[in-house]
Structures are given as structure tokens and as C-alpha cells.
Amino acid sequence: MFSKLKIHEKPGVVEWAERCLVLPRETSPNAPGRFSTARMPYMREPLESIREEGLQHIYWCFGTQSGKTVSLLIAAAYFIDNDPAPMLWALPTEILARSFSRARLQPLISKNDVLARHKRRDPDAFTAAEMRLDSMELYMVGVSEPGNLSSRPIMRCVMDEEAKYKHENKEEAHPVDLIEERAKGFHRYQILHASTPSSEDSYFWQNFITTDMRKFYVPCPRCGEMMPLEFSRNTVQWERREDLEGDALADWVQDHTFYVCPHCEGRVEDWEKIGMMEKGEWRPTNPNASRARRGYHLNSLYSPFVTWGQTARKFIVAQNDLFRQVALHNFRNGWEALPFTQYEIKVGDDSVRGLRGVCRRGELPRHYYYMVVAYDPGQNQTHWVAQAIGRGGETWVVDWGTLLGISTTDATPGIGAHFESLEWGGVRPDFGLIDSGDWAQKVYDECY
Structure with missing residues (x-):
């Protein structure tokens, strides 16, 4: 017991x-x-x-x-x-x-x-x-x-x-x-x-x-x-x-x-x-x-x-x-x-400036994953930059410039016409990005 x-x-x-x-x-x-x-x-x-x-x-x-x-x-x-x-x-x-x-x-x-x-x-x-x-x-x-x-x-x-x-x-x-x-x-x-x-x-x-x-x-x-x-x-x-x-x-x-x-x-x-x-x-x-x-x-x-x-x-x-x-x-x-x-x-x-590489403007790097062009519209000018992006997040600036406007007309090429014209040695950009900001309707119309 x-x-x-x-x-x-x-x-x-x-x-x-x-x-x-x-x-x-x-x-x-x-x-x-x-x-x-x-x-x-x-x-x-x-x-x-x-x-x-x-x-x-x-x-x-x-x-x-x-x-x-x-x-x-x-x-x-x-x-x-x-x-x-x-x-x-x-x-x-x-x-x-x-x-x-x-x-x-x-x-x-x-x-x-x-x-x-x-x-x-x-x-x-x-x-x-x-x-x-x-x-x-x-x-x-x-x-x-x-x-x-x-x-x-x-x-x-x-x-x-x-x-x-x-x-x-x-x-x-x-x-x-x-x-x-x-x-x-x-x-x-x-x-x-x-x-x-x-x-x-x-x-x-x-x-x-x-x-x-x-x-x-x-x-x-x-x-x-x-x-x-x-x-x-x-x-x-x-x-x-x-x-x-x-x-x-x-x-x-x-x-x-x-x-x-x-x-x-x-x-x-x-x-x-x-x-x-x-x-x-x-x-x-x-x-x-x-x-x-x-x-x-x-x-x-x-x-x-x-x-x-x-x-x-x-x-x-x-x-x-x-x-x-x-x-x-x-x-x-x-x-x-x-x-x-x-x-x-x-x-x-x-x-x-210390990160500048050996590639010249308009020259593509040997190894990259995709090409992207970014646009920043303003009241009188639109700045753009084309970049090659590597698989590890590396970035090469390939080209850049300024446009006078956003919209494409018969007299003036805008973002859409410019994007379609871009080419570097037969290579076209994979896609584009636009910061619409205060010009949202104009940007949407141009994208359309």
C-alpha cells in the first residue's frame, strides 16, 4: 500500500x-x-x-x-x-x-x-x-x-x-x-x-x-x-x-x-x-x-x-x-x-563619381539582367535615364538625356515616341517607368 x-x-x-x-x-x-x-x-x-x-x-x-x-x-x-x-x-x-x-x-x-x-x-x-x-x-x-x-x-x-x-x-x-x-x-x-x-x-x-x-x-x-x-x-x-x-x-x-x-x-x-x-x-x-x-x-x-x-x-x-x-x-x-x-x-x-565604371556612354555591360528606362516629367522638361540592372542589383547607367515635353504630338515627340526610338547596338529596353507626379493625366494618356 x-x-x-x-x-x-x-x-x-x-x-x-x-x-x-x-x-x-x-x-x-x-x-x-x-x-x-x-x-x-x-x-x-x-x-x-x-x-x-x-x-x-x-x-x-x-x-x-x-x-x-x-x-x-x-x-x-x-x-x-x-x-x-x-x-x-x-x-x-x-x-x-x-x-x-x-x-x-x-x-x-x-x-x-x-x-x-x-x-x-x-x-x-x-x-x-x-x-x-x-x-x-x-x-x-x-x-x-x-x-x-x-x-x-x-x-x-x-x-x-x-x-x-x-x-x-x-x-x-x-x-x-x-x-x-x-x-x-x-x-x-x-x-x-x-x-x-x-x-x-x-x-x-x-x-x-x-x-x-x-x-x-x-x-x-x-x-x-x-x-x-x-x-x-x-x-x-x-x-x-x-x-x-x-x-x-x-x-x-x-x-x-x-x-x-x-x-x-x-x-x-x-x-x-x-x-x-x-x-x-x-x-x-x-x-x-x-x-x-x-x-x-x-x-x-x-x-x-x-x-x-x-x-x-x-x-x-x-x-x-x-x-x-x-x-x-x-x-x-x-x-x-x-x-x-x-x-x-x-x-x-x-x-x-567614385563608382564610375569603364563602360562609355551608350555601351552595354557584358553581363546584365534587364534594361529599364526611367522618366521624371517636370513642368518644362522631362529627364530620363537608361540603366542596365545586374542579377545582384548592380546598376550601370547606359544613357541619359532631357525631353521638352511629356505628350507626343505631330510636332513634338514625347515620352512614348522617345521610348520607342531607343536602341543600343540592337538592344531595346525591356520596360519603362514614369514618375507621374503632378502630371498624372498627361502621363496616363501618353501611356495609352
Whole structure:
């Protein structure tokens, strides 16, 4: 009789998960099967941290393909079987929340006996929006509906893709604050904040930098010095090929990239990464953080599913993208797990003159993507400039001039007639742009 009253110590998160859980393909497309941290040793400490008393906020600022979502699912599974309490899983929208529930969370619960045994027989108790288990409730909500965040008390919460939360209703507090208010009624409340970052001024990043901001340090296989893996021109390098460009260059880079140790400048190959991570350790970088707030930062270079070359290729493609700034923004957020920053600078005449190339007026550069002519109409004159645009956003001024008017008449050629006459060595412009300004009707008529 007294054996039932004996206090049983809860198992470690990783030990329990590796012993009890099998990841279905729906839950883990990259690595289905029995759960293991062998290929992702960096997951161990973040997972064990969910058991630490007094740790109220845990931030997982991870890049893509690094195991962030699987880690969250393992944490939820551990709570269901070992430490049940009311729990909320929040995503940016209701549609995303229910889709994630059906596609990834529910298969994990239903296909593992250790979790499925906690399901009630009532089918209405296990829906995409609400899973009422034998000893806890798990709610899936979208933060776009503030009412979902303030209607029930919770002890734990997963704020998934938190950087994408929008504060649309200014009459309400920010969604993050609304959720935290629901949890503060519990003495042992805990919130897992997980996301790739967006911008420096986002709610997620500003809160993340108040944590101890831990980085995963690994030893260099050449000199043994510990270092965090970081993407830069000095650390991620590739063998040069001056005769290649575009997709051919990107393909070459993917197969000929290596990592360079910042201590000894030794070359580190992809196949050495797993061994380095096995000897790695998390180190805090912000000594002023509260003991109740912990943060883990991990970029995609650590992922066992991503090579040095794939990271470098993604960067090369982003640099050459037609929408370069958008592509680099995505690389910075998703692959480096860092916020994207836009800088505004003033450029003087001397700076512009310093960028002059060797092409003469009317001469086209060797490699360009498209030709555009821009017109700026004024009261008495219309200035124009023809530019060649490169795939990486480079600009060459090919030609320029001034017209006396906007409209084409029998006596005076305007913008339309001028555009039709332009040609450089048989090359016509691909399209034209007009700043209509105060002359909108005239410009529209001329375009027509």
C-alpha cells in the first residue's frame, strides 16, 4: 500500500524521450523513427532545461532545419506523460494552429502508446483545437484572435513562431503579454518562446536579448579551441572559380565549401561536424540576465541536414536574386537565426563619381539582367535615364538625356515616341517607368 505513496523521481527528458518515443513521418519528415539526439547533441540541454525549477522563460532562437519544432513536440510529449498541467500552444493564426495540430502534434500522440494511453474515449475530447487528456488539457490557438488568449488559465505555454505574432488590435495588450497573464496564476508557470527572428525591434528579439543568450561552442578538430559556428566571409569559404557565374557558380560553391577556424585558420570539412558537436557545450554570453530567463541561439550551420556548401549556395543565390534584399532578409532570419537590419545612408556626389565604371556612354555591360528606362516629367522638361540592372542589383547607367515635353504630338515627340526610338547596338529596353507626379493625366494618356 505504501509503495503507491512513494515519490518517484521524474525521468530526464532526453532519457525518457529516447526510450519511449518514435517519431512518425508526419511529425519528423527528415528523421522519422525512434527519437535520438545522436545527430543533434545540441538539443539535450535545451530539452532538459524544461525541468529546471524557477526557469520561467526559455527562448529557442533557432535557424531552419535545426530541430526547433521537434524539440517543442518532445517537450509537450514529456509534459503529457510526466508532468501534466494545463497547456497552450500558440501560433500566428488559427488556421496554422489547427493545421499544425492535425499534421504534426496529433500523430505524435496517437502513434505512441506512452502518450495515446492518456487520450479519453470521447472523440470530441481530441480535436485539432482542444485535446482534453486524462490529466491535462492542451489548447491550440492563433494569436490573431485576442479572445483565444485570455479565456482560460494555463501553467505552460509554447509560443511557436513568436516573431511572426502581429499586434493588430492596439486596444489590447501584445499577444505575448496576454498569454503571460494567463500563466502567472500558477506558481510553477513556464513559457517556451520559439522562433526564427525577424527584425531587431521585434518583440521576440528584444525579449531574447534579455536572456543569457547561450551559444553552442564546439572544438576545432585542428587546434582544439572552442568556437561557436557562425556564418561570415572569414569562416565559410569556398574554392574560387572566376570563369563561372549564376547557377553554375552556385553549384560549384555547394560542392567546394569548407569552414575555417577563427583561431588557427585550419580547414574544417563537413564530415567532421558531428564529432565536433558531440563534444560541444552551451555557454552563456550575457552575464546580466535574470536566472528565470534563458535563451538558446542556434543557426543552420549546426544542422545535420544542412552542409557548409548548402548554406554557402543559399547565400550566393540570395545575393544574385532579382529581389536581393528580400532574399538576403530570408537568409539572415532563417539560416543565420539573426534579425535583419536595414541601414539608411546619405550618399554625396563624390561617392557616386567614385563608382564610375569603364563602360562609355551608350555601351552595354557584358553581363546584365534587364534594361529599364526611367522618366521624371517636370513642368518644362522631362529627364530620363537608361540603366542596365545586374542579377545582384548592380546598376550601370547606359544613357541619359532631357525631353521638352511629356505628350507626343505631330510636332513634338514625347515620352512614348522617345521610348520607342531607343536602341543600343540592337538592344531595346525591356520596360519603362514614369514618375507621374503632378502630371498624372498627361502621363496616363501618353501611356495609352
